[in-house]
Amino acid sequence: MTAPGDDIDQLMAVMQAAFDPAFGEAWNRRQVEDALMLGHSHYALVAAHGGEPVGGEPAAAFFLSRHGFEEEELLLLAVDPAHRRKRLASALLDRLCADAKARGAARLLLEMRANNPAEALYRVHGFKPIGRRAQYYRSAIGERLDAVTFSKDL
Numbered sequence: 001m002t003a004p005g006d007d008i009d010q011l012m013a014v015m016q017a018a019f020d021p022a023f024g025e026a027w028n029r030r031q032v033e034d035a036l037m038l039g040h041s042h043y044a045l046v047a048a049h050g051g052e053p054v055g056g057e058p059a060a061a062f063f064l065s066r067h068g069f070e071e072e073e074l075l076l077l078a079v080d081p082a083h084r085r086k087r088l089a090s091a092l093l094d095r096l097c098a099d100a101k102a103r104g105a106a107r108l109l110l111e112m113r114a115n116n117p118a119e120a121l122y123r124v125h126g127f128k129p130i131g132r133r134a135q136y137y138r139s140a141i142g143e144r145l146d147a148v149t150f151s152k153d154l
């Protein structure tokens with residue numbers, strides 16, 4: 001899926017606001033552009049009202065995913081801190097599940113650092129932990145953190 005430059009600008013603005021620099025999880029623009037160029041990748045932006053941003057409205061949240069054989073991987077999901085706990089991430093996850101299923105995916109996978117509060121969101125949406133990579137991430141202060149893989153049958 002290709003993305004117009006304006007959409008990448010919007011996505012990067014949410015990325016920079018949403019991810020805590022302590023964990024180095026935010027992607028840079030080049031990484032996002034490369035992911036989108038590889039194909040089989042999908043994204044969606046929503047504004048604060050939950051619909052598509054129109055007429056120059058800022059995006060409040062986005063997801064980025066990659067489709068593989070019978071599986072789709074959620075690469076990034078982020079909501080601007082000013083618009084959290086308004087079900088924007090939930091709406092994006094519901095949309096991704098429906099779209100991934102329509103693309104032929106039987107399950108949705110994601111990986112996150114252990115103890116990310118996002119785990120509560122994923123569990124509410126029916127994701128279950130299926131694996132753990134010990135000390136996979138390194139925080140800005142050098143702390144090693146496990147990565148946990150979650151899966152949801154579609």
Ligand SMILES: CC(C)(COP(=O)(O)OP(=O)(O)OC[C@H]1O[C@@H](n2cnc3c(N)ncnc32)[C@H](O)[C@@H]1OP(=O)(O)O)[C@@H](O)C(=O)NCCC(=O)NCCS
Binds near residue numbers: 019083085088090118
């Ligand atoms: C995790 C994140 C995407 C959640 O977005 P959100 O739009 O606020 O989530 P929702 O409003 O859809 O939350 C739905 C439910 O999930 C759970 N939940 C969401 N965020 C939570 C948090 N920080 N702590 C505990 N539970 C949480 C709650 O049950 C919530 O329902 P409630 O508000 O009625 O209690 C957002 O906090 C974020 O962008 N975090 C930084 C980036 C990140 O870590 N992304 C995920 C890893 S890639």
